[in-house]
Amino acid sequence: MNPVLEHVNLEVKDQEFVTILGPSGSGKSTIFNIIGGLLTPVAGDVILDCRQVVGHTGHVAYMPQSPSLMPWRTVAANIALGSEIKEGTTGRLDELLERSGFEDIRHQYPDRLSGGMKQRVSFLRTLNTPGDLMLLDEPFSALDEITRFDMQKWLQEILAAEKRTVLMITHSIEEAIRLSDRIVVLAGKPASIQHMIEVKQMTEEERHLLKQQLLEMLTGI
Missing domain, CATH: 1.10.8 (Helicase, Ruva Protein; domain 3)
Structure with missing residues (x-):
């Protein structure tokens, strides 16, 4: 059996929006399946509001890629x-x-x-x-660029009022920068967390620089 994940230690704070970035096959969906109770890890814990939820379902709200x-x-x-x-x-x-x-x-x-x-x-x-936690699984990947941008803006407006805790996976660096409080970069085989980046209010120049940095992290350039 080949391990998919190794030494993944992630804490998501209440009302925080965290995005997991990683190449295809890096274990992003596996993390979601473990958190949601659809997969049971060989080792490790999933703690939600001080409760152990490994192997249990019904504690998260999940949005898939397709409607x-x-x-x-x-x-x-x-x-x-x-x-x-x-x-x-x-x-x-x-x-x-x-x-x-x-x-x-x-x-x-x-x-x-x-x-x-x-x-x-x-x-x-x-x-x-x-559910105490929302899992968004590449929710806008099938949309064209203009519709995707409109959806991101709409999502930000809704969440500003809802104050929910969100964990999202995406392949889009720009989407991660636009929506997130924090970005987690997943890489390696087995995959582990390589970088954690706090996202703050930025100028266009700072946003462009962060995009380049994330691209280098993901591609190894």
Whole structure:
């Protein structure tokens, strides 16, 4: 058996947005599967609010790469799904629809929505899923550049009001810089955390320099 991860020690603070950057096959999705309880590591712990959650599910809210909306359910019904499964209620459905400006499309079905709108609905469903931690798995990778930029801005506005704890994986350096409080660089075989970088308010020049530094870290240039 070949190990995928080794000596990965990561702490995510309450209401922090942390992004994991790494090349394909570096173990980013494995980390998510371990945190979510879908995989059990050979060794190590996953602690959430002082509780050991290794091998347990139901404690995180997860947003996949594709929207994965139920085509027979309306926008409102898709958003309600996360809370229905875990608590048997619609959760904060009306509040989230109002906050996001989706009241006018609450009765529409996914086949009437653009790719960006589907991703917004998917994110609202994740927000409506009970869980202390949100896991975003390359949520904007399938979108074109303009829609992706618009989604990032929208996400920042929603999270500014929601104050949630977020762990995201992405291949996009620019996306990591734009959204994150902290960036974790994963590399090696087996993979380990090579760098942790605090992201602060930056000038365009500082942003460009950080992008170059991260590119060098990821490619070994």
